Amino acid sequence: MKPQVILSMEQALTMTYATLRFVHLGWRVIKLEPTPLPGRKTKGDPNRYIGRPVAGKDRHSYFIAPNLGKEAIAINLKKEAGQKLIKQLISKLNVDVFCTNTMPIRHKQLGLDYETLSSVRKDLIWCSISAMGSKYPDVPGYDPVIQALCGYMDITGHSDGPPLQCGIPLVDLKAGDEAFTQIILALMERMQTGKGKKIDISMAQVAVSWLHTFLPMLDMGSPPSEIKRSGNQHRQFIPVNSYKTSDGYIYIAIGSDSQWIRFTQIPMFSGLDQERYSTNEGRRINKIELFGGIDAITKKFSAKKIAEVLAKAAIPHSPITPIEEVADLPFIAENALNTITPDDRTVRLPPPAQNTEYLKKIKNKLPFAPAYGEHTNSLLEEIGLSSSRITSLREQGVVA
Numbered sequence: 001m002k003p004q005v006i007l008s009m010e011q012a013l014t015m016t017y018a019t020l021r022f023v024h025l026g027w028r029v030i031k032l033e034p035t036p037l038p039g040r041k042t043k044g045d046p047n048r049y050i051g052r053p054v055a056g057k058d059r060h061s062y063f064i065a066p067n068l069g070k071e072a073i074a075i076n077l078k079k080e081a082g083q084k085l086i087k088q089l090i091s092k093l094n095v096d097v098f099c100t101n102t103m104p105i106r107h108k109q110l111g112l113d114y115e116t117l118s119s120v121r122k123d124l125i126w127c128s129i130s131a132m133g134s135k136y137p138d139v140p141g142y143d144p145v146i147q148a149l150c151g152y153m154d155i156t157g158h159s160d161g162p163p164l165q166c167g168i169p170l171v172d173l174k175a176g177d178e179a180f181t182q183i184i185l186a187l188m189e190r191m192q193t194g195k196g197k198k199i200d201i202s203m204a205q206v207a208v209s210w211l212h213t214f215l216p217m218l219d220m221g222s223p224p225s226e227i228k229r230s231g232n233q234h235r236q237f238i239p240v241n242s243y244k245t246s247d248g249y250i251y252i253a254i255g256s257d258s259q260w261i262r263f264t265q266i267p268m269f270s271g272l273d274q275e276r277y278s279t280n281e282g283r284r285i286n287k288i289e290l291f292g293g294i295d296a297i298t299k300k301f302s303a304k305k306i307a308e309v310l311a312k313a314a315i316p317h318s319p320i321t322p323i324e325e326v327a328d329l330p331f332i333a334e335n336a337l338n339t340i341t342p343d344d345r346t347v348r349l350p351p352p353a354q355n356t357e358y359l360k361k362i363k364n365k366l367p368f369a370p371a372y373g374e375h376t377n378s379l380l381e382e383i384g385l386s387s388s389r390i391t392s393l394r395e396q397g398v399v400a
Contacts, residue, residue, distance in 0.1 A: 001187060003027045007089060008099035009077075009112060011045040013143070013169060014203065015101035015129050016066040017176035018183075022097075023069035023366065026358030030089070030379065031067065033372065035076040035400040043400065044074060044372045055342045058372045065349055067369035068339050073380075074373035074400035081398045083111030085380070087120045092383035095121065097183055101129040104137035114198040123196040125186045129175050133202030141203050143169040150207040155214060158231040171207045177353075178206050238283035239290050242320065243298040250303045252294070253316040256280075262313045268297055268306075337364045373400040 008019045009032040019029045033044035042049050043058060051061030073089075076082040089095060098117050100107070107113040107128070114126040128134065131141020144165045147153050152170070153163035178201055186197040208215070213236075214227050227235055232251070234240035240253045254260050257279055264273035272293055277283050283290055298306055303319045310317040326332060327348050335351035337359065349366070352359060376399050380390050393399045 001184075001191075004096035004187065005093055006030065006097045006099060007032055007086075007093075007095045009033075009102055009110075010099060011101065012047055012172070013066060014172040014175045015099050015179065016045070016047070017173055018127075018129070018179035019070070019099060020066050020068065021176070021180045021353070022183075024352045024356050024359055026356070026361075029070045030093075030095075030375070031070045031072045031370065032086075033072065033074045033400075035074050035082075035397060044072075048372065055368070056371060059369055064339070064347065064369045068337075068349070068366040070370055071375040071379065072370035072373055073376045075376075076398050076400075077110040077112070079396075079398050081393065081396065083116075085393075085398070086111060086117070088383050089379065090117060090120045090124065093379075095124070096187065097125040097127065099127045099129075099179065099183075103140060104128060104130050104134040107134075107137075118196055118198075121196070123190055123194055125183055125190065125197050125199070127179050127183055127186075127199040127201065129179055129201045129203065131202070132204045134200045135202075143172040143203075146171045146203045146207050150204055151211065151214070152207065155228055155230075157229045159229050161229070163229070170210075171203050174210065175201055175203045175206045233287075233291075236280075236284075238280055238287050239294055241291055241294075243291075243295050245298050245301060245303040245306060247302045249320045250298060250306050251318050251320060252310065255316070259315060263310075263315055266309050266313050266315075268301065268309060269294070271297075335364075337366055339366050339368050341368060376400060 003026050004022070005028045006019055006022055007030045008015060010016045010019060011033070016031075019031075023029050031045075036043040045063065045067075047060075047063045047066075048058045049060055050063065053059075054061050054064055075085050077086065090098065098112070100112055102110065102112065108116070111117075117126060118124045130137075131139045131146065147156075147165050147170070148163075150171075153165055156166055157164035179199070182199045182201070186199060190196065217227055218224065232242040234253070237253070237255045240255065242249050242251045254263055260277070260280075260283070263269055264277075272290070275282075276286050277290055307317060307319065321329070327336060332351060335355060337349040337351060339347050339349060341347060377387075377390055380393075380399070381387070385393075390399070
């Protein structure tokens, strides 16, 4: 599929991450942000001002990674002239995909709705991400709120502790991945039919779509207590858990009876070779004693020593890697992306979900995230506006 042009009215993370995945393909992504509201000190995407300052006042650390390689334009869509500019951008730049994670109730008000924009380009792919989809247009949504609403917090944490959110914004990222997938599918479909498509993604539905090992079990005899918070234990496979060592923790995942046999053949764990533990069901019934027995052994040895014997027996395991050491893992370091800040500092980035020819071509180095409205002039010039016209639009508050 040839590179496409994407115009995205995006902020925060979920759609911003979705369009980053298109940057990884070498596609052109234009980030559309609003002009400043009267009296407000910050401009555009609120995430520009979250984290530590990196480049000027409007590019803080939380903003950088999801916005690499994009162009940025700032337009006042509350003005008719601003909405006209959007149509011109779509027409003159041959925009293939329009994205937004603005609340659906605002789509028509801002001239961003599918009906309006598809009238400019009939084969436009239009994609929205919102809290609960366009059927609930006035519901705002952030990742932790959706986690709370959709049961994630009820199943995350220790059984005797409070509900917790996941360590990463899973719902934001899952919804972003879904947008990426559905847009790719719609573009493939367009190649056959020549027709555009409206894609409406609900963060809440996306979140619950991942609960395959939870919701169906309630209808198959599992009481709620069996699938709720269980700390680092696996709810069904025993004894998958984290265990203390003499110098930290190690995670051990035994997912079958054959792995259990190999595990108990390791000399340091041979004392656990007992009939009551010989099946997963037996281990589940006696899990408290089993967890304690393993813990009593592992805390006598270093994580490195335990890892050595587990590796020889082909038992899945891992030390608990500190987050500051993840980028140095060999399989990550060899695929990691990077960017250079305006003051010439190198910033290491997560690898792409899948390596691409484009990233290989640019040697995994992405252009730095754009300043607020950085490409407004150049983009307006590209669609044929004169410098005097651009100045006039700026004076009228149509562009920033």
